[in-house]
Amino acid sequence: MRVNNDVAVVGRNIRLVPYCVYHVEQYFRWATAPSLYPHFTETTREFEYDLQESWVEEENQLMFIALEGNHRPCSIREEVSRMMGQVCLFYPDNDSAEVCILIADAANRGRGYGQEIMSLVMTYAANATPVDRFFAKVPSYQPEIAGFFRKCGFRRRFVTGFGMGVYARDVSEVEPEGSTVPYHRFRMPRTFR
Numbered sequence: 001m002r003v004n005n006d007v008a009v010v011g012r013n014i015r016l017v018p019y020c021v022y023h024v025e026q027y028f029r030w031a032t033a034p035s036l037y038p039h040f041t042e043t044t045r046e047f048e049y050d051l052q053e054s055w056v057e058e059e060n061q062l063m064f065i066a067l068e069g070n071h072r073p074c075s076i077r078e079e080v081s082r083m084m085g086q087v088c089l090f091y092p093d094n095d096s097a098e099v100c101i102l103i104a105d106a107a108n109r110g111r112g113y114g115q116e117i118m119s120l121v122m123t124y125a126a127n128a129t130p131v132d133r134f135f136a137k138v139p140s141y142q143p144e145i146a147g148f149f150r151k152c153g154f155r156r157r158f159v160t161g162f163g164m165g166v167y168a169r170d171v172s173e174v175e176p177e178g179s180t181v182p183y184h185r186f187r188m189p190r191t192f193r
Contacts, residue, residue, distance in 0.1 A: 016064035030104040095132040135168040
């Protein structure tokens with residue numbers, strides 16, 4: 001989404017940056033890692049490069065890469081080495097956004113990073129995009145993910161015929177009116193492949 005093409009959102013322990021072409025190789029390693037298989041379908045490197053390009057251009061989706069640490073901007077090499085996950089928002093209609101999150105590095109799970117990422121992206125999106133509600137679809141065979149969304153303030157609204165629990169949280173529940181998260185704009189490096 002163009003709204004976040006040049007934005008970094010800064011938290012206490014996390015920095016969210018736009019998904020750039022230089023992140024694709026690490027993202028591809030995550031996508032092909034056997035330990036993360038339930039989160040990805042089969043893919044190719046070329047497909048991931050095309051997908052990254054679509055994240056920049058499409059107006060109904062937003063993606064950030066989560067970096068460990070909230071350090072000031074750093075070199076591309078250092079940024080790639082600090083990649084720990086990603087968070088995406090899909091806007092299927094005018095007032096809601098589906099949220100998907102992945103903490104790819106198992107060593108970073110269970111440390112509160114996921115909750116911080118969710119808080120950062122929801123607060124940013126509530127102030128930068130037209131959204132009234134966030135929702136997540138959670139398969140019934142992944143109760144730990146349902147528990148994560150409950151910790152983030154989501155409530156189960158219904159279960160689909162395919163056993164997917166749909167959890168939601170209204171923007172008014174995210175942060176008090178007018179609150180923001182620290183973010184800054186920066187000049188994007190030239191796209192390269």
